[in-house]
Amino acid sequence: QKEVEQNSGPLSVPEGAIASLNCTYSDRGSQSFFWYRQYSGKSPELIMSIYSNGDKEDGRFTAQLNKASQYVSLLIRDSQPSDSATYLCAVPYSGGGADGLTFGKGTHLIIQP
């Protein structure tokens, strides 16, 4: 079974700084990668998807993918207290196409005011 690994944290970052969240995956054939944010007691909310090596930016969020190293990261610039949540990295079972997702256990991020 595919594995997705994340540091559980908590990761504490001062307000206004850059938060860096990391994820590694076991299946070299994986093609699609997703970052979700989950507030306590709530459902996962899609933040970013990335399919190609390199960086993808969306507002304050940047996803970075390195398939050779089997590594995907999420950077959050100008961190806000409202960014405090658990961030989940996810990879489709089959590596691509509609399929069930394998999730990491998530990184708990705390933004300190």
Added chain:
Amino acid sequence: NAGVMQNPRHLVRRRGQEARLRCSPMKGHSHVYWYRQLPEEGLKFMVYLQKENIIDESGMPKERFSAEFPKEGPSILRIQQVVRGDSAAYFCASSPSRVEETQYFGPGTRLLVL
């Protein structure tokens, strides 16, 4: 465009009873996924369905659990003879097609087994 809908949001059952969880996907979405999140655990895939078909049920326990997505109406996750270990948050997600794979999650059903 309404999001993924799940009901009930909270469900309390006694051991041995049946739990039925319902999920209506986003408009235009024909793929439904069910996930379970145990307390202090990560999200685990259970089953993937399209209309009238189970595509992948590899993550669903072999006993007591079943899922369906009929031609008309919501997808149903059914848990028979619930036990305390079934207490968890059950999330449904949907995606529009086999090609567009991004999944959008519903608010979840919190099941508590007494």
